[in-house]
Amino acid sequence: MTSSLTWRQLRDLKLDELKDAADGWGAVSRHADAAEERVNGDMNGALSKTQESESADAAVKRLERLSRNFDYIRTECGLLRTAVSGLAAELASPQRRVREALADAAAHAYTVHEDGSIGYPAAGPNELTGRQIAGGRAPGRSGLIGPGAGVHGPGGGAGLLDPAAGYRGPGLISTNPHHGKAQDIADRIARALRDARETDGRYQGVFAKLRAAPGLTVDAGTWADAAADMAAVRKAAGGRIEREIPLDKSPADRKKWWDALTDAQREEYLASYPDVIGNLDGIPALVRDEANRENLQLLIAKLTAEEGEVARARLGGLREIQHQMELNAAVRLSDPREPPMYLLGIADEGTGRAIVAYGNPDTSRNVSAYVPGLGTALDGDFARNDLKRAHDTAVLARKHDPSSTSIVWLGYDPPQLGEVDAETLLSNTEVMSAERAERGAPAYNSFMSGLGAANEHGDPHLTAIGHSYGSRLVGAATQEGGGIPGADDIILLGSPGVGVDRAEDLGVGKEHVFVGAAENDPVSRLPSKKEAVAGAAFMGGGPLLSYLAADVADQGDDDIWFGKDPASEAFGAHRFAVADGPRPFIDGQGPTPAHSNYFNPGKDRESAVNIAAIVSGRSHLVTTEKYR
Structure with a gap:
């Protein structure tokens, strides 16, 4: 949009008032966030827990709508805060420059005209003619050429920047000794005004978008609009915010960066870049969870508008994760022992990304991160089954030590089975290649490094868990420089091999490598x-x-398939006891039923209990069985 800002308006602009307005929008955003928490917890949760009737159900639905409204208000007001703050920050330099130029003009008793040109007085006699040198007027040159080159020319300064730094335009240079100084002042005013107008016009479009109609219903379409608003704020900021995010730094350095920010700066990043902050290793879990819950809404809105089987599958996974978080909050109202859920990562790239923790990994002494394997993608099955595995592990581990957190980490693209069945498994080059595991290993190590950097205990007990093809990724991660950061124990479940032939090659000492391999799991016996x-x-x-x-x-x-059998004596790990599991086909449950039971206390209690003992730092309680 075109700005008509004048030098007087720029000079007199009260930037402190803009900053106060930004703080006000930030306060509204925080109040909406607190109100949403109160509605979901104190009001809706209590009502659902104590009342059973049609009127109670209706009240719950109204409260759910109120919660969605507060969530939307929090997001939009956060964007407004970022936009107003950005406008104030970007106008500060042009205002300072125009004020300095005006001060110079006053010091020389020059006249500043409405168009920004500078009038200067007559000088003494010309040495050649003896006549008095006339005064004049120096028009400001904004550094633009073409249409709109002047301060107030057509197009409002929409010309091109002149690449010649010494551009002076047509005409002779005045012999009046005041001319050079006057021209310098006029140019400084013009260029400051040019920058201010560009900023003003850029943000005008943002503020025009950040409006909501009365009686608005918050739904997927509304969140799609919110995503567009966020994109507009980012574009207006022109990278001012994004370039400060330490994407190329270590998780430890990112933690230091975040800790050094003011509360206002943190709010700005959360409002404008929830998708980046929420997936940034080293950032505190509470912050990542807040950012990802907002990004979850934006992703649901995005995928709702898309067609195709993949989009529908991703959408089903996102909605199921949202449902699981709502259930978790409700259960915790009646049972505070229930481990709280934290959404540590969410994205729709590749086969989908999701990192979900049961327990706070920053405050827990014991933290495990489980990598799923073959056929896993961000869909309904993942959100129901893989999240349950992490949940069951956390619940059992907390019986040994309440300071335990269990995480499922879908931060890579596992091989997809598609139409492949057990009969053609080994002919699937994606499934039977180590390429995806090796490609995902650096991301897993970054995540594990972030767990250590953000943990308040300094050196928590970390357990890396790989199931199925996920064990191949864990194996690849151990071979990266320095191994898996902070890992104390490694658990391999239903493993087709890890890429090394000895447990001692995994970097934690063979006495800290544990293997669960069901006799009837064909994946562990490939x-x-x-x-x-x-x-x-x-x-x-x-x-x-x-x-x-x-x-x-x-x-x-x-x-x-991927090397020495981890359950063999030659490999040298601890093989802990698990149930044999159903036999492929023979027991009527398909080709690989035993492959999915390791975490399930209902189907393989001994395995689930052993896993929990290891991740809680109680590996001496593990029951063992003979090597293959």
């Missing part, structure tokens, strides 16, 4: 590449038949 060929040839069938023909195809070297 043949080596050599065995797969031999078995398939002998049986005349697919890879699953080569697994079933293990006695015939076994080369006797304890190798499976």
Whole structure:
């Protein structure tokens, strides 16, 4: 938008009032946040817990609508605060420059005209003619060429910047000794005004968007508008905020950066870049959770407007995560022992990203981070099943030590099975390649480093857990420079191999590597590449038949697909006791039923209890079984 700001208006602008207005919008945003928490907790939770009737159900729905309204108010007011604050910050330099130029004009008794030109007085006689040198008027040059080059020219200063720093335009240079100084002052005013107008016009468009109609219903469409508002605020800021985010720094350095910010600066980042702050390793868990809960709404709005099977699957996963968080809040009202949920990461890139913690990883002495494997994506199955695994681990671990947190980390793109079944598993190059594990390992290590950086205990007990293909990622992470940051123990579940042949190569000492491998889990018994060929040839069938023909195809070297079998004596880890699990096909539950039971206390209690003992720092309580 075009700005008509004058030098007088710029000079007289009270930036402190703009800053106060920004603080006011920030206060409204904080009040809305507090009101939302009160509605969800003290009001809605208590009502749901104590009342059962149609009128109570209706009241709950009205409170849920009120909660959504407060959430939207918090977001929009936060954006307004950022926009007003940004406007004030960007106008400060042009205002200072124009005031300095005006002060110089006054010191020389020059006249400042309405258009910003500078009038200067006559001088003494010309040495050549003897005549008095006339006074004059120096028009300001904004540094623009083409249409709108003048301060008040057509287009409001929409011309191009002159690449020639010494550009002076047409005409002769005056011999009046005042001319040079007057011209300098006029140019400074023009350029300060040019910058101020550009800023003013840029933010005018933002403020025009940040309006809501009375009686607005907050739904997916409303959140889509909020996403557009956020994009407009970011564009108006022109990178002023974003470039300060330490994306290329270590998690420890990011923690220091965040700690050094003022409350106002933190609010600005949370309002404008929740998707970045929420996924930034090293930032405190409470902050990431707040940012990601807002970003969750924005992602739901985005995917609601998209078509296709992938978008529907992602949307189902996001909505289920939202549902799980609402259930968690409700359960905690009646049972404070229930571990609270924290959304530590959420995004729709790749196969989807989601990091969910049960317990606060910043305040817990014991923290585990579980990496899921084959076929995992951000969908309804993940939000129900993988979140439950982390939840069950946290609940059982807290029986040993209440200061325990369990996390599910979907921060990479696991191989997708698609239409592949167990018979063609080994022919799927994505599933049977280590490429995705190796690509995801640096992100996992960054996350683990962030857990240590943000934890108030300084050196928490950290456990890395890999299930299925996720164990291959954990193995790859151990081979990165320095290994997995802060890891004290490693748990491998249903592993097809981890890329190394000995537990001691995982960097935590073989006595701190634990393996759960069900006898009837075919993924943990995948043949080596050599065995797969031999078995398939002998049986005349697919890879699953080569697994079933293990006695015939076994080369006797304890190798499976990604290296040495972690459950073998040759590997050297602790093999803890787990149930054998249902047999593939024979027990009527499909090809890999035992592969999914390790965390489930209802289906494999011994395994779940052993996992909890390890992550709570009580590995001496683990029950063991013989090596394969």
